[in-house]
């Protein structure tokens with residue numbers, strides 16, 4: 001099974017991705033995570049990508065397409081994979097179509113009015129868990145005990161840019177995949193578990 005999770009920043013793609021890959025035994029490919037790993041390791045690619053990420057802009061298409069093209073060749077993708085945060089432009093979607101076929105495109109729809117608060121209150125753990133300050137009061141991860149941190153680009157100003165970029169460059173993908181009859185939308189303004197129940201219905205062919 002090969003699927004794409006679409007949705008604005010803060011729509012809950014990462015939270016849903018964690019559940020889907022666990023249940024369906026497929027690989028999780030997050031271009032954002034891959035770029036952040038490069039930044040942390042201070043690679044040339046990381047230094048280049050950081051200049052875009054810090055401003056809330058997209059990293060150039062050829063950089064992320066190469067990451068995905070290499071990644072989907074790996075052994076753990078044989079069973080399928082989930083793309084989280086890719087494609088983000090029509091050019092990336094066209095490049096992906098030249099690399100492989102996709103079975104499902106799930107768009108997690110959220111009201112823009114809730115996104116700013118969702119993202120600026122978001123706290124992450126290196127193990128992949130995410131929390132929100134409104135519902136989680138500790139600063140260590142409940143799962144692995146490591147200290148939580150806030151992403152550098154989860155501040156108000158960068159989030160505003162990221163939402164603008166999403167509207168202009170990524171939102172057109174909804175029509176792009178709808179035209180290919182691959183798109184299914186789920187209401188993301190609900191709890192993580194409720195959204196996941198809807199996604200499971202789609203992936204089990206019940207919707």
Ligand code: AMP
Nearest residue numbers: 031032052053057058059064085086088
């Ligand atoms: P994310 O973790 O998916 O929110 O991505 C964080 C940042 O990484 C984005 O704001 C972009 O700057 C960059 N990025 C991640 N995925 C892509 C992509 N597919 N195309 C271009 N830039 C990306």
